[in-house]
Amino acid sequence: MRFSVLVASALILATPALAQQQAAGADYSVGPQYDTTHVYVPEDQFDSFVTSFVGTFGGTTSKQGVFQVTPTTSLTKSQLVLTPAGTVSVFGFKTPIPFPFGDERTGYLVTDLDAAVTSAVQHGAVRRLVTFPDPIGRDSLIQWPGGVNMQLYWHTAKPSYAPLETVPENRIYLTADVANRFVKSWVGYAKAKVTADDRAAPGAEVGEPGKTIRRISIASGYGKMVVFVTDGLLPWPYGRDTTGYGVPDLDATLAKAKTAGVETLVQPYAAAGGRAAIVRFPGGYIAEIHSPAGK
Numbered sequence: 211m212r213f214s215v216l217v218a219s220a221l222i223l224a225t226p227a228l229a230q231q232q233a234a235g236a237d238y239s240v241g242p243q244y245d246t247t248h249v250y251v252p253e254d255q256f257d258s259f260v261t262s263f264v265g266t267f268g269g270t271t272s273k274q275g276v277f278q279v280t281p282t283t284s285l286t287k288s289q290l291v292l293t294p295a296g297t298v299s300v301f302g303f304k305t306p307i308p309f310p311f312g313d314e315r316t317g318y319l320v321t322d323l324d325a326a327v328t329s330a331v332q333h334g335a336v337r338r339l340v341t342f343p344d345p346i347g348r349d350s351l352i353q354w355p356g357g358v359n360m361q362l363y364w365h366t367a368k369p370s371y372a373p374l375e376t377v378p379e380n381r382i383y384l385t386a387d388v389a390n391r392f393v394k395s396w397v398g399y400a401k402a403k404v405t406a407d408d409r410a411a412p413g414a415e416v417g418e419p420g421k422t423i424r425r426i427s428i429a430s431g432y433g434k435m436v437v438f439v440t441d442g443l444l445p446w447p448y449g450r451d452t453t454g455y456g457v458p459d460l461d462a463t464l465a466k467a468k469t470a471g472v473e474t475l476v477q478p479y480a481a482a483g484g485r486a487a488i489v490r491f492p493g494g495y496i497a498e499i500h501s502p503a504g505k
Contacts, residue, residue: 237401238326239431243371244319246290246299247378247453248361250312251493256287256302258471259493265470266463266491267455269293281342282308292371295455296378310338314351314359315452316380318432323348323364330354330362334395354395356388376456380435381498383416383449386424389439393426402430415481417445425482436482447475447496451488454498460485463499 251259260271272290279286279301287302299317320326323341327350331337338351338359347365354360384392396402406427413421416438424439436454457463460478467489468474475496476488486500 236322236325236329237431238320238322238329239400240319240321241373241431242377242433243292243297243374244369245433246297246317248314248317249298249300249493249495250307251300251302251495253287253302253304255493256289256300259491259495260289260291260300262467262470262472262491263291263298264293266467266472267293267295267457276304277345279344280308280311281339284308294375295457296374296376296453297371310351310359314361317349317361317363319369320362320364323350323362326362327352330399333399334391335399355391356382356384358382358384358392376458377433378456379454379498380433381451381454382435382437383442383444384437384439385442386439389424389426389437393428393437396435397428397430400428400430400432402428402432402435405429411482412480413440414479415486416440417448417476418443427482447488447490450496451498452496454486454500457499457501460487460499460501463501464489467499 249259264271269292271292274287274289276285277288278284279288284307285304287304289300291298291300327337327341330352335352335354338353341348341350346367347363349361349363351359351361382392393404397404404426406425408425410422411425413419413423415425416423418440426437426439428435428437464474464487471492473490474487475490478485478487481500484500484502486498488496488498490496
């Protein structure tokens with residue numbers, strides 16, 4: 211009997227540590243079609259942005275509504291735009307935007323929100339607020355080394371979206387002071403793989419011709435990520451592009467974008483074995499668009 215009690219006591223004491231190890235070791239991603247770039251636009255330009263984004267990439271939209279999506283009092287227009295090249299969550303606030311919302315770059319759907327947040331913290335992230343309920347689930351905002359802000363979320367009713375034709379890139383600009391720490395943290399949390407690490411990539415890719423930069427490509431269940439390690443002396447609009455969208459034909463997509471009222475800020479240039487451009491949509495959203503070489 212005494213032996214059994216001792217064993218049971220040991221198991222009870224070990225359970226929290228075991229749970230933490232399990233949280234740190236699990237992959238909570240669902241799939242890149244459930245990852246959304248958060249786009250904040252002025253309320254009066256909300257519809258113009260949605261129309262221009264669909265006009266550029268195709269796809270469909272969810273029903274537009276007005277919701278309180280923050281834990282403190284606020285009100286915003288909100289709508290999903292689901293395209294073959296990636297999904298965006300669009301917000302057009304009718305009220306001032308409560309802190310710390312507005313600067314999170316992406317929202318990632320996870321299988322278990324509490325465990326995912328625990329794992330993120332164990333891998334070097336910090337919570338920007340406590341987990342809170344929203345109209346369709348629960349949310350948390352976290353920050354990684356280098357000030358990379360993200361949302362993790364969970365839905366009460368499991369969504370079902372078609373796989374993407376091309377997976378977008380989460381584009382992150384960091385200096386050498388923090389880049390390795392960020393990559394280690396994200397790779398550990400996301401169970402990701404560094405697919406390329408070019409320490410002599412052309413600086414022209416970030417508006418710094420004549421220099422070299424480091425370009426790190428990462429893939430995980432959350433999708434693609436590219437980290438640009440630079441001196442931080444970036445001309446506008448580089449660094450304002452939080453997402454890069456892959457398309458089969460860059461020129462054809464830019465032509466659609468122009469018709470849809472999108473401005474090309476940086477004309478097509480050679481990048482990572484292909485071609486890319488940077489555009490600005492109505493409402494101010496800046497994005498990179500890329501395609502394979504020759505397209």
